[in-house]
Amino acid sequence: MKPAWFLAVALWACAPAASADPLWQDDLNWLKTMVVAARQTDYSGIFVYQYDNHVETFHISHVIDHEGEHSRLNGMDGARREIIRKNDQVWCYLGDGKAKRVGRSGDRRFPAILPEQLSLLNENYQIKQTEEGRVAGFHAHAVVFKPRDVLRYGHRMWAHSDSGLLLKAEVLDERGRVIEQNTFTTLTLGGNVDRSWINANRLDSAPPDQAAHLEDPPEVESLAGASGWQVGLLPPGFKKVIEMRRPLRGKKGPATHMVFSDGMASISVFIETLDGDRDGGHPGLSSRGAMQVYSKVSGDYLLTVVGEVPPRTVMQVADSVRYSGQ
Amino acid sequence: MKQQVSALMDGELFDDEAEALLDKLKHNPGADGEWRTYHLIGDVLRHPDHAYPGIGTAVRERLQAEPTVLAPGRRTGHNARWFALSAAASVMGLALVAWMSLQVGSEPPSQMAMLQQPIAVRPASLPGNKGMSDYLMAHHEFSPRADVQGTASYIRTVADQ
Structure with missing residues (x-):
């Protein structure tokens, strides 16, 4: 009797450990596949962005050729808004007819997810493949990122079952309600994707009048914590990714920019000196779907905190920024 | 089941799993005891200093040792004057309610609808x-x-x- 009882207890104790690991690996594999698919799949389709009662439609294409990755995001409503990306160079056209080149640090973009990011994700979210369904006519698997506290939002991502391409992304608040979603409504995968726009939109062959408006990307100077600015009450789970000094358009002096990430969401802190040409703007909290912007004037400085996190998180960060340098 | 209860208490279950488990607990009379035992185990593990075995018996013994008070309680009764005053107040209250309902009833309907809307504090949307x-x-x-x-x-x- 006794050995049998002992065996039962031992089995009971081992069961969760034995089953948890492969399951966790499986859920994680979905994420890895999604990151690779986002880089290496040819696709084009109509993409809908929705939050509150706001709906907007975009056309999106992504093509791989001998030069690398080409991608275009094109707003279909209202004024012209277009993003064109070639590998790690990005151009942005807004309604004013000007194109601007947006700098992008190429060295941190890998076609795979980094181990540090995975361990951060695991600390802050429970990742689980939950259900299967159809998105834009394709069979998809849903992967849920359930936050371990209320300082961040939850995410449900629907990945194409065959390629792993992200078909639909939902951001969930603490009660599980969808506060923002991005989803394909129609999608073409593979070789039939239209490639004519790649050369038509090349900026080196852009008409002179347009080229004249082309602004150079802002010079970004990387700092290793030398600015002396600190976030006293950084929400748990967030780690500093980078700190730099960068110019912001239309502003005289450069701003200090710090970025923090919990593996899924990120928070940016901008610190600018208030002078003649900066009047503090519109202090307070403003939001767009999952994106929050909170700015406040503190002494001679304007603090702006941007992040796809709940309002309390950006406010906690902004309220605890302090200068501890010389 | 036991594992699931323990996972639920640690907050490691997804919402749908948690709901299914709570449903099961509701319909299973024996599970109630299990639920309580798990919480007791958790409490004792977290704060071993606060665990007193046989606290129920100890309290019962202390209660039995307490002297019984035999003094009569104070009589409570309404004074006739207070009764008249409170009756008058009730009548006035009724009249006030009737008058208010007349006033509210004559409000234009659009304003009524506005009053009933929940007041939600929302952050401003991002400027353009x-x-x-x-x-x-x-x-x-x-x-x-x-x-x-x-x-x-x-x-x-x-x-x-």
Whole structure:
């Protein structure tokens, strides 16, 4: 009797450990596949962005050729808004007819997810493949990122079952309600994707009048914590990714920019000196779907905190920024 | 089942799993005891200093040792004058309610509808792309979402208002 009882207890104790690991690996594999698919799949389709009662439609294409990755995001409503990306160079056209080149640090973009990011994700979210369904006519698997506290939002991502391409992304608040979603409504995968726009939109062959408006990307100077600015009450789970000094358009002096990430969401802190040409703007909290912007004037400085996190998180960060340098 | 109860208490279950388990607990009379035992185990593990075995017996013994008070309680009764006053107040109250309902009833319906709307405190929506787009674009450069979502993740930075 006794050995049998002992065996039962031992089995009971081992069961969760034995089953948890492969399951966790499986859920994680979905994420890895999604990151690779986002880089290496040819696709084009109509993409809908929705939050509150706001709906907007975009056309999106992504093509791989001998030069690398080409991608275009094109707003279909209202004024012209277009993003064109070639590998790690990005151009942005807004309604004013000007194109601007947006700098992008190429060295941190890998076609795979980094181990540090995975361990951060695991600390802050429970990742689980939950259900299967159809998105834009394709069979998809849903992967849920359930936050371990209320300082961040939850995410449900629907990945194409065959390629792993992200078909639909939902951001969930603490009660599980969808506060923002991005989803394909129609999608073409593979070789039939239209490639004519790649050369038509090349900026080196852009008409002179347009080229004249082309602004150079802002010079970004990387700092290793030398600015002396600190976030006293950084929400748990967030780690500093980078700190730099960068110019912001239309502003005289450069701003200090710090970025923090919990593996899924990120928070940016901008610190600018208030002078003649900066009047503090519109202090307070403003939001767009999952994106929050909170700015406040503190002494001679304007603090702006941007992040796809709940309002309390950006406010906690902004309220605890302090200068501890010389 | 036991494992699940323990996982639920540690907050490791997903919402749908938690709901299913709570349902099961509701319909299973024996599970109630299990639930309590698990909480007791958790409490004792967290605060071993606060665990007193046989606390029920100890309290009962102390209660039995307490002397019984035999003094009569104070009589409570209404004074006739107070009764008259409170009756008058009730009549006035009724009249006030009747008058108020007449007043409210004559309000235009649109105003009524406005009053019934819940008052929600909402942050202002982001001002147009002017001024804000630089912050959003700079922020986006380091957003981990771009890894999963590719170029579509730029939507937030260029979305219209």
